[in-house]
Amino acid sequence: KAGVTQTPRYLIKTRGQQVTLSCSPISGHRSVSWYQQTPGQGLQFLFEYFSETQRNKGNFPGRFSGRQFSNSRSEMNVSTLELGDSALYLCASSLIGGSLREQYFGPGTRLTVT
Amino acid sequence: GESVGLHLPTLSVQEGDNSIINCAYSNSASDYFIWYKQESGKGPQFIIDIRSNMDKRQGQRVTVLLNKTVKHLSLQIAATQPGDSAVYFCAENPPSNDYKLSFGAGTTVTVRA
Numbered sequence: 001k002a003g004v005t006q007t008p009r010y011l012i013k014t015r016g017q018q019v020t021l022s023c024s025p026i027s028g029h030r031s032v033s034w035y036q037q038t039p040g041q042g043l044q045f046l047f048e049y050f051s052e053t054q055r056n057k058g059n060f061p062g063r064f065s066g067r068q069f070s071n072s073r074s075e076m077n078v079s080t081l082e083l084g085d086s087a088l089y090l091c092a093s094s095l096i097g098g099s100l101r102e103q104y105f106g107p108g109t110r111l112t113v114t
Numbered sequence: 115g116e117s118v119g120l121h122l123p124t125l126s127v128q129e130g131d132n133s134i135i136n137c138a139y140s141n142s143a144s145d146y147f148i149w150y151k152q153e154s155g156k157g158p159q160f161i162i163d164i165r166s167n168m169d170k171r172q173g174q175r176v177t178v179l180l181n182k183t184v185k186h187l188s189l190q191i192a193a194t195q196p197g198d199s200a201v202y203f204c205a206e207n208p209p210s211n212d213y214k215l216s217f218g219a220g221t222t223v224t225v226r227a
Contacts, residue, residue: 004157042203043158043217090157100148100207105157 002027004093004106012112018079021109023091025072029104031055031097032074034066037088037108046089049074050097078111086113124222127198133191135221137204140185144206149178149189152201152220161189161202191223199225 005024013019025032033056034046045058049068066076072093078085088110092103127133139147146165150158164171164178164187171178177190187204203220 039219042219043205092157100205101146101160101163103160105159107155107157 004091004104006089006091006106006109008109009107010110010112012114013081014114015081015083017081018077019081019111020075020077021089021091021111023074023076023093023106025074025091025093026104029093029095030072031094032068032072033092033094033097033103034074034076035090035092036060037090038086043090046076048097055097081113083113086111122221123219124224126224126226127194128226129194129196131194133189133194133198133223135189135191135202135223137187137189138185139187139204139206141206141208142182142185143209145209146207147178147180147187148205148207149176149187150203150205151198152203154200158203194223194225196225196227199223 004026007022011019023032031050033048035043036046037043046060046064047054047058047066048056049066052068063079066074068074088108090105090108092105094102144166146163148163149161151161152158162173162176162178164180169180175192179188189202191198201220201222203217205217
């Protein structure tokens with residue numbers, strides 16, 4: 001069974017631009033969660049989608065948004081990029097969500113904002 | 115706010131020795147706790163978890179200890195191998211299944227040959 005895939009793996013953007021990251025969950029998984037990981041802050045929860053609906057949201061500004069498609073694939077968008085948005089963005093999928101132990105993480109997208 | 119944190123950012127261990135990685139948490143109502151391993155260029159990988167009603171759980175070469183009195187969690191790796199070199203961090207699962215979590219930055223374990 002294929003794991004969680006994320007594209008692109010690496011991305012370099014300029015301040016003020018926007019970016020869209022993609023996540024394909026494990027086949028059959030309907031919950032997708034997004035996290036931001038930085039050396040100083042560690043892993044921080046962004047949001048979770050289930051059946052195309054945002055079910056949970058972390059404490060990030062409105063510049064961070066996401067969506068989920070009917071095939072459970074998910075995208076997250078960051079608008080008006082700031083230098084502090086440079087991070088590894090991870091997505092994780094699970095069958096129905098609601099339990100950390102059942103989440104499988106993808107390899108992440110490394111975003112660098114210059 | 116509630117947070118989970120690790121005590122030391124780095125740990126250097128001789129191959130074959132045992133490793134102990136610590137974590138302090140603040141939400142005493144959490145259902146269970148998880149340890150993750152993250153190798154360079156990869157996403158976090160589940161290692162082991164422990165329910166809040168347990169104080170010890172063993173896996174293959176790993177043991178997790180939970181001390182609820184002082185809100186402390188530790189991961190012990192027996193006979194550390196080069197493949198154990200990674201970042202390790204803990205997480206807690208709140209009882210409300212609320213995903214508003216904050217993980218610690220992690221402990222980087224380096225195994226010396």
